[in-house]
Amino acid sequence: AQSVSQHNHHVILSEAASLELGCNYSYGGTVNLFWYVQYPGQHLQLLLKYFSGDPLVKGIKGFEAEFIKSKFSFNLRKPSVQWSDTAEYFCAVSSRGSQGNLIFGKGTKLSVKP
Amino acid sequence: DTAVSQTPKYLVTQMGNDKSIKCEQNLGHDTMYWYKQDSKKFLKIMFSYNNKELIINETVPNRFSPKSPDKAHLNLHINSLELGDSAVYFCASSHRGHGTGELFFGEGSRLTVL
Numbered sequence: 001a002q003s004v005s006q007h008n009h010h011v012i013l014s015e016a017a018s019l020e021l022g023c024n025y026s027y028g029g030t031v032n033l034f035w036y037v038q039y040p041g042q043h044l045q046l047l048l049k050y051f052s053g054d055p056l057v058k059g060i061k062g063f064e065a066e067f068i069k070s071k072f073s074f075n076l077r078k079p080s081v082q083w084s085d086t087a088e089y090f091c092a093v094s095s096r097g098s099q100g101n102l103i104f105g106k107g108t109k110l111s112v113k114p
Numbered sequence: 115d116t117a118v119s120q121t122p123k124y125l126v127t128q129m130g131n132d133k134s135i136k137c138e139q140n141l142g143h144d145t146m147y148w149y150k151q152d153s154k155k156f157l158k159i160m161f162s163y164n165n166k167e168l169i170i171n172e173t174v175p176n177r178f179s180p181k182s183p184d185k186a187h188l189n190l191h192i193n194s195l196e197l198g199d200s201a202v203y204f205c206a207s208s209h210r211g212h213g214t215g216e217l218f219f220g221e222g223s224r225l226t227v228l
Contacts, residue, residue, distance in 0.1 A: 034216065038155075043204065043221040088155055101170055102217055104157040 002027040004093050006105035013081050014113050021076040021108050023091030030096040033074040035065055038088040038107075047089070050074065061085070083114045117141050118220035120205045126226045127195060134191045135223045137205030145169075145210040146188035147217065148180060151202040160203075163188055164210050192225075200227045 007022040035047040048059025055067040065076045091105040118139045148160040162170035163182040177193045206217040
């Protein structure tokens with residue numbers, strides 16, 4: 001069965017610090033990979049996605065993620081965080097050609113201190 | 115225009131009651147989902163419908179019954195509510211034909227069972 005692991009439960013950073021959130025998945029086949037963000041009190045929004053091609057994908061608000069197939073990883077990065085990045089971040093995976101069932105990690109809460 | 119809309123946004127009710135949450139999407143998608151987010155922010159799929167047909171039914175108590183009158187609507191009815199049903203329920207939609215698995219989420223319905 002597919003699963004997604006996010007290593008950090010809660011990350012606390014100061015503004016301008018660099019961010020890397022870990023995500024590993026377990027699935028033997030071809031996958032689509034996603035990062036969603038949930039700002040306090042809001043719904044999930046797509047941050048970025050990987051389907052194929054360049055393993056380094058760029059998303060909104062300066063976020064990027066790198067797919068490393070050999071490590072089954074899809075880590076999220078941002079060179080300089082802002083207070084407004086405070087949110088919950090979810091990594092998710094779906095198998096290519098699946099029913100669209102997205103498997104989510106347990107989320108990482110990011111708190112950015114002004 | 116809201117792409118995926120859910121009503122109500124907040125619902126407070128007593129144990130044993132029956133309640134419904136409605137969801138509508140205007141994206142022209144053919145697949146809709148219900149996800150449950152528990153108090154620890156963990157997101158888990160409950161149901162998925164494609165063109166009004168049930169395609170995913172995770173291990174969910176029979177008290178939960180989804181209904182899809184057409185492919186733009188997926189409602190969730192819950193009978194005999196229990197304390198453990200307290201959670202945020204997210205509706206989502208996707209275009210299954212794209213095979214990408216990218217979901218578009220509603221703003222969530224926070225259910226509190228007293």
